[in-house]
Amino acid sequence: MTDHPSTYRAADTHREGIQWDDRASLHRNDDGGGVLDGAKGVRKGTFAEMIRFVMMxxxxxxxxxHIQKAGDREYSYAEIADLATQEGFPAA
Known part of the structure; x- marks a missing residue:
């Protein structure tokens, strides 16, 4: 899984495309969020693993x-379903 900055002096922290190996966690929509939101994750792994899990x-x-990805980006089910069908989505 990637963590940023990824190089000395952060010279190469932006990579094109979807970072399927970024850290991610699966959350219930009704978990309430809040200060302890990180501890409320149902499952953790790579972004691709969380998408596969939801689709199963x-x-x-x-x-x-929903999936919370590194960088505080939240993906709804509609976005997850769309990502699962993308050509570049990694095989299990």
Whole structure:
């Protein structure tokens, strides 16, 4: 998994495309967020692993979750489903 800055003096911290190996965590939509939000993650791993996990859930449960990716970016189920179908999405 990547952590930033990734080089000495942070000269190469921006990489093009989706960083599938960034740190990510799966959260329930109703977990309340807040100061201790990081501790409320249901599962942790790479961004690609979290997308795969959500897509393996029963269809009726998928929309109950979101992914928080490194850099405080939150992905809704609609975004997760779209990313899972992208050509560059890594195979399991």
């Amino acid at each position: 859930l029963p269809e009726g449960e998928r929309s109950q979750y």
